[in-house]
Amino acid sequence: MPNPRRYTMDNQAVLRRIFRELLHVSEKDFGDNLSPSSVPAWDSISHLALYHALEQEFGVTFSIGEILSMDSVSAIKCFLRNKGVEFPEAPE
Amino acid sequence: MKTAAHDKKNFCFPSLLEKNDGKEGGRRPRDFLECYRRFRLLGDEAFSPPDPAERIALLSDFPMEPLAACLAVLARERMLEAAVYPGGHANLGGEILAPESPLHEFRPTVAIFTAGNAFLSVGPGADPDPDALAGCLLDVIDFFRERFPACRIVMTDLPPDSSQISPSPLNGVIRKWHGERRDIKLLDLPRMISEFGAKQAFDRRLESISGIPFSHDFLAHLAGECLESVLEVAGPRRKAVILDADNTLWDGIAGEETFDPGKSPLKETFMGIQNRARTWAERGILLALASRNNFEDTRVALAAGASGPLRLDDFAAVKVGWEEKPVMIAELAAELGLGLESFVFIDDDPRQRDLVRNALPRVLVPSLPADPRDRPAFLGALLCFPEKTTEEDLRRNERYRFRTRAEELKKKSKTLEEFLLDLRTEARVGPVVPEEIERAVQLFQRANQFNLTTIRYTREDLEKTFHDPRSLLLRLSLRDRFGELGLTGLALLRFSPEDGGAVVEALVLSCRVIGRGAEDYLLGEISRLCLDRGYSRLRGIFRPTSRNAPAARLYPRLGFALVSETESEIVYELELREPLAKPATIHDG
Numbered sequence: 066m067p068n069p070r071r072y073t074m075d076n077q078a079v080l081r082r083i084f085r086e087l088l089h090v091s092e093k094d095f096g097d098n099l100s101p102s103s104v105p106a107w108d109s110i111s112h113l114a115l116y117h118a119l120e121q122e123f124g125v126t127f128s129i130g131e132i133l134s135m136d137s138v139s140a141i142k143c144f145l146r147n148k149g150v151e152f153p154e155a156p157e
Numbered sequence: 158m159k160t161a162a163h164d165k166k167n168f169c170f171p172s173l174l175e176k177n178d179g180k181e182g183g184r185r186p187r188d189f190l191e192c193y194r195r196f197r198l199l200g201d202e203a204f205s206p207p208d209p210a211e212r213i214a215l216l217s218d219f220p221m222e223p224l225a226a227c228l229a230v231l232a233r234e235r236m237l238e239a240a241v242y243p244g245g246h247a248n249l250g251g252e253i254l255a256p257e258s259p260l261h262e263f264r265p266t267v268a269i270f271t272a273g274n275a276f277l278s279v280g281p282g283a284d285p286d287p288d289a290l291a292g293c294l295l296d297v298i299d300f301f302r303e304r305f306p307a308c309r310i311v312m313t314d315l316p317p318d319s320s321q322i323s324p325s326p327l328n329g330v331i332r333k334w335h336g337e338r339r340d341i342k343l344l345d346l347p348r349m350i351s352e353f354g355a356k357q358a359f360d361r362r363l364e365s366i367s368g369i370p371f372s373h374d375f376l377a378h379l380a381g382e383c384l385e386s387v388l389e390v391a392g393p394r395r396k397a398v399i400l401d402a403d404n405t406l407w408d409g410i411a412g413e414e415t416f417d418p419g420k421s422p423l424k425e426t427f428m429g430i431q432n433r434a435r436t437w438a439e440r441g442i443l444l445a446l447a448s449r450n451n452f453e454d455t456r457v458a459l460a461a462g463a464s465g466p467l468r469l470d471d472f473a474a475v476k477v478g479w480e481e482k483p484v485m486i487a488e489l490a491a492e493l494g495l496g497l498e499s500f501v502f503i504d505d506d507p508r509q510r511d512l513v514r515n516a517l518p519r520v521l522v523p524s525l526p527a528d529p530r531d532r533p534a535f536l537g538a539l540l541c542f543p544e545k546t547t548e549e550d551l552r553r554n555e556r557y558r559f560r561t562r563a564e565e566l567k568k569k570s571k572t573l574e575e576f577l578l579d580l581r582t583e584a585r586v587g588p589v590v591p592e593e594i595e596r597a598v599q600l601f602q603r604a605n606q607f608n609l610t611t612i613r614y615t616r617e618d619l620e621k622t623f624h625d626p627r628s629l630l631l632r633l634s635l636r637d638r639f640g641e642l643g644l645t646g647l648a649l650l651r652f653s654p655e656d657g658g659a660v661v662e663a664l665v666l667s668c669r670v671i672g673r674g675a676e677d678y679l680l681g682e683i684s685r686l687c688l689d690r691g692y693s694r695l696r697g698i699f700r701p702t703s704r705n706a707p708a709a710r711l712y713p714r715l716g717f718a719l720v721s722e723t724e725s726e727i728v729y730e731l732e733l734r735e736p737l738a739k740p741a742t743i744h745d746g
Contacts, residue, residue, distance in 0.1 A: 086194045106197070110222040113363065114193045117373045121190060129362050 076123070076145075076152055080138070083118045087111060097139040123150050189227065189373035192380070196226040203229045209240040211391055214265035214308075215383075216244040216252070216301075219273045219368040227380035235384060235518040237392070250297045253304060265305060267391050269383050270298055270312040271346075273370045287326035291315075295334050298341075311386040313346040313379075316370055317355075342386045342540055345526075352527050353378055388521050393498045394543040395521055397473070398437055399486055401504035402448035402455055406431055407464040408529070410668070412454030412605055412704050418464040429533035431465035438471055442542055443493065445474045447485040447502075449668065451606060451704060452477040479606075479672040479707055481577075482509045483516035501541055505529075508669075516579070580637045582673055583746030586682040589630040589647070594619055596644045597632065600665055605704040607666035607676065609697070609711065614649070614663070627652045629686075633679045635670055636746060645670045646679050650687075658694040659687045664711075674740030676711055685736035696720070697729045 084090040088106045090099060101107040107115070116132045119125070119141065125148040127135075135141050142152050196203050204225065213228065215221040225243035232239040242263045244252060249272070252258045272294050298312065314328040328347065335343045350358045353375055360372035371379065403410040408421035418424065438444050446469075448455050455477045459469045469475065474492045476485040482504065490497050498519040504510055510522045526535050589597050594616060601614040622628040633646030645667040651660045661683065666675055680697075687695055697712040713719070715737060717729035731737075 087197060089197065109367070110220065110226075113223060113367055113369075113373070114190065118190050127362075129365050132362065132366060 076150055079122050080141070080152075083115070083122060084138075087114050087118060095138070097142065098137060100137040119145070123148075125150065189223070189377040192227040192230045192377050193223070195230040199229065199233075204241045204243070206238045206240060208238065210238045211387065212240045212242070212263060212266045213387060214242040214244060214260060214263060214268045215271070216249060216260075216268055217271050217273065218249050219370065223369065223373070224271070224376050224380050224383075227377045228384055231381055231384050232387075235388065235514065237384075237388065239387075250300075253297060253301050261304075265308050267309050267311065267387050268301060268305065269387070270294075270301075270310065271379070271383070272313075273316060273368070287330050291327040291330035291334070295331065302338075309340075309342075309390040311342040311344065311383060311390060313344040313349075313383075316346055316350065339538070340540070342390050343538070344382060344386060345531075345535075348526055348528075348531065349379065349382060350375070382524060385521070385523060389523065389539065389541045392521060392541070395442070395501045395541045396499040396543070397443035397445060397493065397495060397501070398434065399445045399447050399489060399500055399502045399520075400434060400472075401482075401502075401506070401509065402446060402458065402477075403450060404505045404529075405503060405525070406434075406467060407458060411450055411458040413603065414605070416458075418458065419462070423529050426529045426533065428465045430529075430536065431467040433533055433536045435466055435471065437542070440542065443473045443495075444471055445489045445493065445500075446472045446476065447482055447489060448477045449479055449482070449671070450477055451706065454704070481512065481580075481672060483513050486513060486517055486520060501539070503536070577673055577742035580673070580742075582635055582637045582675075582743045584675065584678045584743050585634045585746040586631055586679060589619070589632045591620075591623070593632060593644055597630065597647055600644070600647055600667060601663070604665040604667065605702070606668050606706075607671050607708045608702075608705050609664040609708050610662065610700045611702050611705060612663050622649065627654070631679070631683065631686075633666075633675060633682075634746070635673075635675060635743075642667075642670060646675055648679055648683060650683065652690070652692060656694075657692055658696060659683075659690075659692040660696040660698065662698065664697075664708075671707055674742050676708070677715065677737070677740045678743045680711075680715060681737045681739035684731075684733050688733055688736060693733045695731045695733055697731075699727045699729070700725060701727070 081090075081092060081095045084095055084099070084104075085092065088104050088111055090104055099107075101112070112132075112135070116127055116135060120127060123145055125145065127144060131144045135144065146152060213232075215225050215228070217224075221243040225241045229239065229241045232241075240263070242260065242265060244260060252260050255261075298310065301308075302310065314331045331343070335341060358372055358375040359370065363372065364370050369376070400406060407418035407427050408423045409416045409418060418427065421427070434444055446455075456469055458464050459467060461468070474489050476489055478485070480488075482502075486500065486502060487497070490500065496519070497517050501521045501523065502510070502513050503523065503525060504513075505525055505527075507524070510524065513520055514522050521541055523535070523539060526532050597619055598614065598616050601612070601619075605611070619630060622630045629650040629652070631648045631650065632644050633648075635642040635645050647663070647665050648661055649663040651662050653659070661680075664676070664679065666679075684695060687693070695717075697717055699709060699712060701709065712729035712731075715731070717731045720728040720730045722728075
């Protein structure tokens with residue numbers, strides 16, 4: 066399994082960028098509570114690109130269960146934290 | 158005369174590979190995420206441009222949106238305005254049968270069938286007979302042909318399957334069926350998977366989640382291959398074939414020590430390829446040659462009895478030298494007075510093919526199989542040529558040969574530098590480390606063309622330099638927007654503390670990187686390193702051979718003065734006041 070990028074200071078910025086590029090979420094709209102129901106572009110096909118982008122950018126691998134349970138930004142952060150990717154604890 | 162090289166419409170450098178957000182290096186052109194980002198940027202017009210030249214339907218039993226997204230993006234990069242219909246339903250037959258289905262409304266001009274195994278999955282008690290199973294799919298395609306008689310068809314055969322059904326007998330049935338339907342472009346999916354890397358081509362998680370049997374990046378690769386086939390069956394009819402020479406027309410590299418195509422175990426295969434080229438010429442298709450090698454070595458390889466039936470005279474135009482392939486092709490197009498959309502480019506090297514696809518998007522660049530034994534049949538099945546040839550076509554080769562000799566242009570232009578800048582080559586120079594010794598020995602043993610002294614160092618010779626404070630073995634590594642080129646240059650320095658001088662005893666470049674200014678970069682670094690160590694005099698040696706003419710002018714061109722000259726060795730010297738300037742086309746990596 067690839068080594069996750071544990072100590073990158075910009076993890077939050079990377080996550081924001083992925084959401085901007087793949088799901089058209091602007092910087093100001095980005096937040097932990099975003100979910101497929103609040104982001105129109107977050108459909109089942111985008112989801113396939115989203116988990117792939119997260120894996121590529123953070124150097125992690127998700128299980129099928131994790132991919133299917135990624136239903137919000139906070140869930141994504143939780144899975145990434147479990148794999149050693151650090152995010153600020155405080156809500157944005 | 159129209160110069161295709163300067164026709165903005167024809168000669169462009171798509172920005173697909175621009176660096177993204179500070180990530181190291183540019184992405185490869187068929188990277189799924191890069192395609193998907195671009196797809197998102199295109200918005201609503203991604204699948205429905207206002208005035209499409211082609212309407213491409215993707216038909217399968219698994220979701221086609223990701224493949225369609227990649228195809229839509231890559232088509233634009235090849236200057237094809239295409240509407241894309243992402244089918245992909247378990248009820249593939251129903252979609253084709255029902256006149257009210259969106260597919261009928263879409264009115265496809267090209268259909269791509271790429272069935273997974275789900276379509277053919279059978280329940281308990283079902284008939285496992287390969288003919289009956291493959292027949293399910295083939296009947297659907299035959300029915301489609303009846304419904305859409307003007308629509309051209311590209312199809313892949315079936316991917317390997319993790320279920321009990323072995324794919325090979327089904328593919329055998331498909332091949333047999335295809336034998337009577339040669340107007341359908343059949344893509345060899347097992348070969349594509351094997352060349353991509355079977356492990357990387359599949360993603361069981363993606364299959365479990367979505368039913369898509371492939372990995373993300375293989376989808377992007379498959380989209381690129383499908384697009385090339387669309388351009389082949391539906392694009393402009395091609396009037397000329399540009400052939401690479403080494404490892405395309407014969408086995409090996411002309412001029413290398415071991416080059417002997419007549420004794421190659423693949424001799425018959427390459428004869429078959431040369432015969433195919435002659436068949437094209439007999440049909441009135443122009444042949445042109447674009448080879449990165451010495452002209453003399455290539456000429457000898459095309460002499461009677463050397464490699465096969467082709468002769469230098471069979472080519473209407475010839476470019477042999479050290480320019481990059483897109484530059485050669487643009488010059489050939491200008492010389493022949495044909496637009497770039499008239500050309501097919503055949504090259505065994507996937508890197509050269511990608512270079513040409515990116516720089517000259519209108520040229521058709523089929524993905525030649527990696528195994529030469531598959532190539533004669535592959536080339537014989539190309540569907541890009543005019544169906545009928547006229548007397549005029551048949552005379553064309555002869556006329557063009559005459560004209561080429563008469564015009565014999567040599568246009569040096571900004572094109573080469575523009576091209577090199579666009580490659581965004583980055584270089585790193587440092588001491589060779591023990592792990593690199595094998596590659597270093599190989600390069601010293603094999604390099605002929607850009608080899609200043611042609612000293613064939615052994616492993617022991619090079620290992621000695623590690624323990625000799627007066628010696629320094631440097632390596633040059635390059636990367637460009639297409640990825641790593643790896644260790645492609647070497648220099649062996651010998652220092653004389655007594656007189657404050659240093660000598661470049663050897664300097665070699667891999668023939669893959671000749672023509673980019675890599676030698677200037679390497680000498681720039683050498684000069685800086687010498688000054689840092691307090692050496693202000695740098696000597697260079699050139700020992701001429703029958704092959705190393707491309708390296709002959711290196712030292713005088715960079716301002717070195719002649720010190721001595723014999724038949725076998727020329728010595729140059731430069732007083733170093735400041736480091737030599739590095740070329741603008743290569744950046745520090």
